[in-house]
Amino acid sequence: MAYSFTLDDVAFLRSEAGEAALATCAELPLTERTRIADVATARRVVGDHYAAALETVLLRRKAVTKVDGSAGWLFTGDSLQQASASVVARHRAERLAGREVHDVTCSIGADLVELAKTASACTGSDLDEVRLAMARHNCAQAGVDADLLQADALRPRDGNAVVVADPARRDSSGRRTWKPADFAPPLDELAAAYSGRDLVVKCAPGLPPESVPWADEIELVSLDGQVREACLWAGEQATVKRRATVLRSDGTQWTVTDAEPDEVPVAPVGEWIVDPDGAVVRAGLVRHYGARHGLWQLDERIAYLTGDRPPPGVRAFRVIEHGPYQEKSLRAMLRRHEIGRLEILIRGLDVDPDALRRRMKLGGTQEASVVLTRIGRAPFAFLCRAEVIEPA
Template sequence: MPYAFSPDDVAFLASAEGEKAIAACDGLALTDASWLSDVTTARRVVGDRYAAVLETVLLRRKAVSKLDGSGSWLLTADALQQASASPVARHRAERLAGRDVHDVTCSIGADLVALAGTAARCVGSDLDPARLAMARHNVTAAGVAPALVRADALAPVTRGAVVVADPARRDSSGRRAWKPGDFVPPLDEVASVYAGRDLVVKCAPGLGPSVVPWAREVELVSLDGQVRESCLWSEGLATTRRRATVLRSDEAGTGVMRWTITDDEPDDIGVGEPGEWIVDPDGAVVRAGLVRHYGARHGLWQLDERIAYLTGDEPPPGVRAFRVLEFGRYSEKELAAMLRRHDVGRVEILVRGLDVDPNTLRRRLKPSGAGEASVVLTRIGRRPTALLCRAERVPA
């Protein structure tokens, strides 16, 4: 079970003494093999607060790839898991730039830091005193100064501000909640309490639009190829009905590139045989139902109108696409022969529209050539099809 931080723990960790204790334990390996020895060392060096210190060291290590500046943050395991990655939080904050904003579920402050950097005025509130204390420490470390108040998200304490909410999607035992009514606070109650206010709610990507009829825009956001969230925008903030936003770290690691597509764009594309390339659209595009719009933007067509793969003679810039070397009707025997013809020994298998497990299939194929390739398995009409490809990164 994750460590349960108390307000006293947070007060200690935020103090100069606490930072010294964290620094003293920062060099410990904290692996399964070293854990008992590390705990013994921490108890000797830190004393009774050793558990809170070790948890903080572990969480800061996990947060490095998610939260900017997290090396000085205070966190809980659940809060870190649900926190928006910094580039995603900044993207949302930019849409609210210049507005008064109230983050009613601010938790440890991951979104609050980004919002405070763009808002005219910013308030963060939470009911958990330990998390609120962590947020106070974290916003100070980040160099921003939103107002902070302890308050129930369902008991409004501001007027006129845009309300930002991120309901917890796990219960007290850590089990994931799938129904919006089981979120904390329940999603329908959030919408009811703030009816008539500009409202932004961050949710899991799998939430269906039908359960949030108040949302006028549903935005799917991905970062570096992974769909991170669905963001729901109320009528006063919506600019379209469906949007996909794709964020990608640049190769130098110094910034984030962004592009977006909406259902306002044309979606008139055809269906046909494979072209020179296969394109697997970003997951945000697929989940937002904008595959045809993306295809129309880039001059692509579909292999099958019910399958999300696109094809064409020139791939979009900046994507990983698949140059088609050979294709034909799929069967394990015919695919194995195709791999032998191309001397393939290392194979990536992508599947959409067929009931095939890539790992099981790879073991059965036992490819033994010297080269490598990607295999796209899909259905074109009623015909199961295998496309042998070479994956290439297209310049941006």
């Protein structure tokens, strides 16, 4: 169970004594094997706030790859889990650059810090006074200026600020939730409270679009190949109905929208197969992405694209051999090419890739990928080599 921080904990951790305690605890291994000894050391050195110090050190270690510059930040377990990765938060902040912004569920300030860097003025509010205290500390650590206050997200303040919200996405059992009414605050109540205002709501990527008819734009965002969130835009900030934004930790990014052409043919496989980024697939923009890059579909209901040259910088699959899929014929194909290590990609077929790999009894020395899908009603297998074509 995650540690429950108090205001006294936050005050201690921000004090000179707390900083010294955190520095001491940061030197401990904090592994399963050393846990008993580490707790004993922390009790002796820190005193009553030892658990808060240990939890903070552990959370800072987890935050390193998610929140930029967070070495001196304060977190709770739930707030770190829900916080946007800095790259994603920065992208959203850039879309709001120059606007006055109010983050009405600011929590410990992960999004707020990025918003404050680009907004003309920035306010953060939350009902949880412990998280607000942490947000004040984190904003100071980041060197940004934001007004912070305790307030209910469903009680709008006067003004023209863009409202940003990140409702909690788990029910009381800890399971992910997809129903708008189960978010905290509920999505429909949030939309009603700010009707007529520019509103930006971060949500789980699995949220059905039809459940949020008030959203003028739905943006699916991925980072380094993993779909991170759906962002709902209402008001003037919305410019299209559907958008897919693909971000990389190296700073590169691109986007595709439903305003682009989507005329692509359905035709036999070309030299390459392209598996579009998950944000493109979830946003329903596979055809738009294909049209942009001169690709076509193997089947109009399947998200794989194919062509004679893949988009630059994308991991794609050069087709070596293909044919109707049966396990016996696939096994023979793998033996012909001496495949010993196999990546299996599947769309449109009910196949367990791990179980299939075991049944293939691989014994060669070569590495390959196999794409299993259906064309019409017929299952097909495409043996491929994965490659990345670098930009010219």
